Amino acid sequence: MEDVETTDKLRVLVVEDVDDDLQLCLREMRRNGFTPDYECVDNAKAFLGALSKGKWDVILCDFSMPAFSGSEALSLSRSQSPDVPFIFVSGTIGEENAVAALQEGAQDYVLKQDLGRLTPAIRRALRFAEERRARLKVEQQLRQSQKMEIVGQLTGGIAHDFNNMLTIVLGNLELLELECRLSPEQQQLVQQAMEAGQRGTKLVKSLSAFARRQVLQPQQYDLNAGVSGAMPLLERAIGAHIEIQLRQSRDLWTCVLDPTQFISAVTNLAINARDAMPGGGVLEIVSSNVRITPQESLNAKGISPGEYVCLSVTDSGTGMTALTKEQAIEPFFTTKRVGQGTGLGLSMVYGFVSQSGGDIEIESEVGQGTSVNLYFPRNVIGTTASNPEDRETPAQTSRRLRVLVVEDEPMVLSLAERALQALQHEVITAEDGPQALQQLQADNKIDLLFTDLVMPNGMLGVELARLALELQPELKVLFTSGNPAMLPSDLREEMSRMGPILHKPWTRADLKKALIAALPG
Incomplete structure (x- = not known):
């Protein structure tokens, strides 16, 4: 993100009823390096309409106007666009009114007799707004992290207890099948019960994945080769009505992750994309090397600075609202109809990526599709991660223990x-x-x-x-x-x-x- 000090273009909403005063403000901004893209309004209806059109960098407002008061404009801007800096530019505001305006949310005030202060006031307000957005983003990420940690602890405990119960159910069904002479009808009942138990096992694995408490088997991994090898599986999963476009970086770094869980994560993302494109569309899978700077980490992505192998899965589907995007990785949250999904697919992907030391980023707009970006830390050591379960085993034993x-x-x-x-x-x-x-x-x-x-x-x-x-x-x-x-x-x-x-x-x-x-x- 560019620093506000070197930004030429400035989107300015001006609330002013005197054209000469407007032109003086514009000339002052241009003289100090800004190229203002502006709109001028002088009444409440036009002001609200301008606010609804898009994101403004700053609002400059006269305090005293015949048809619209500056105090009313400030109140409307705080309720409709609270993140946009608001600066009064007035010749009649007075000290008492200026102090009250600052208390009510205005960032600054500039006297029309002293427009030399206008550009420094704008730059200061822009810096303050950027710092505030960054701070709010960090606070939001912290709240989300704490919430997910609590839910993760809960689901991890449930997974532990549920696996004990499944062990009893499946184990006894197996013993029943092995030790009893069952009729074909009874055999079918046992098989149906075992299949249901296996589905429960998969559900618990999803819970463990979200809770970041699954046992991974990480190894040095060529992400490009893994995705290429999984293409037949992905094509079967999403159907012929969706075109898959695969774009892979030729010099992709290696990373360390569990290959089986990675393919499961990609499959989940592909199925989610398929469901977002019921009438067909394009699924794009892109791999790339990404370096995230400290500034990008703070202001844009919120991901720790470093070098990452990134896999982006992008669909041309319906997209998400801001609220849906915020809730997307929470367990059991789903926009699908009852019976069509558990709501664990994306949360399982989140858990796997987090447990692998990486991060996940979702970009989406309604009607514009969705892009899910998975970031895995680059493997700079170049060695295969040890797997605690890898050990040499003899082929068999007949020894009574x-x-x-x-x-x-x-x-x-x-x-x-x-x-x-x-x-x-x-x-x-x-x-x-x-x-x-x-x-x-x-x-x-x-x-x-x-x-x-x-x-x-x-x-x-x-x-x-x-x-x-x-x-x-x-x-x-x-x-x-x-x-x-x-x-x-x-x-x-x-x-x-x-x-x-x-x-x-x-x-x-x-x-x-x-x-x-x-x-x-």
Whole structure:
């Protein structure tokens, strides 16, 4: 954004009934480097009409006019265009009226006998207005951030508890299917219930993504290659009635992000764009390198200064109102009819980008389409990010294990016990960390500790594993959780060094694979 000191053009709304006085003001502005684009009015109706036409840089107003008072003009401008600086230019305002005008919201006053003060007053008012807009923008971003953080904490907690319930539902349905002789009709009922449970799993993943509490698997990533590879998927998702235009920077920087979650985010944006263009249109996907300066960060984008890889997804659809744009990333907010969307698509994109260290910017106007810009920090190190779940695993194991299962949810504990027994393993159970330590102190023949991460009685799963390994250094560890990102980052790092994690809800096949990952090669 240009500094007001070097700006030549100035959009001025002048409230004046004497043409000679108007010309003197215009001559003074031109003499001091401004090129005024102006409109002059002298009554309330014309003033309101001029305010409604567009954004003015400054309002210059006489104080005493036959058909319209300056005080009335000031009141109307504060209610209709409060961000536009208002300066009285008068020969009869008087000190008492001038002080009252400043108290009511005028930025300054200039006497017609001393128009040499006009240009400095305008420049000062423009600077003040710019600083005020920047301050209000920062305050708005802070309020939005605080609101989203509160909602994120809430959804993260819901995701944790809901994953426990889904583990019970899906696990028992799977055991029912495996252990019982079901008729075709009963088999169909079980399958329908499992499909509904899987849909619930996807919903919880969306909640975790918005809350920025999903477990990502970041790596050095070529964003261009990822988008190109996803084009067949995107074309199927949006249909033949929408043309996709792909424009990619040839020298695009790399970034560090989770490829699967990135493609999911792009797909969500493409589907939103499709829904905004029911009659067809153009979807433009553009990649670019972006450097955001401190001045741009403060005055325009509100994004931290730095170097970013930017992906812009732009549609030619219906666009958004200012209110809709403000609410767009909030969870469960949707403009679609009931049953046509959860309202989690854009909030999930926001959560993923934020968790990846980036930011999101939405530009939209009604009837002009929407552009969603995703900013990912440039990878300046040039190394692949480590993934705590990447570890070498043997192909299989037929060894019968003695497993200590630690879980505070009784039904999940029972399910884990039955699932492990079905895999021919011996099971010992405990309801919390202290009880598990007693078992380990009394039994040195336990092969594997299978523990939940978040448990009551003052001991988390990571803390239990740390103490367990002090007692039995050869012990193998497998963690499980409905939302492992609830742990502080230092504990997640410690967890990654001890053993793999099995995410809830899990199936028996997932459990079998996780057991293999936890065993020595």
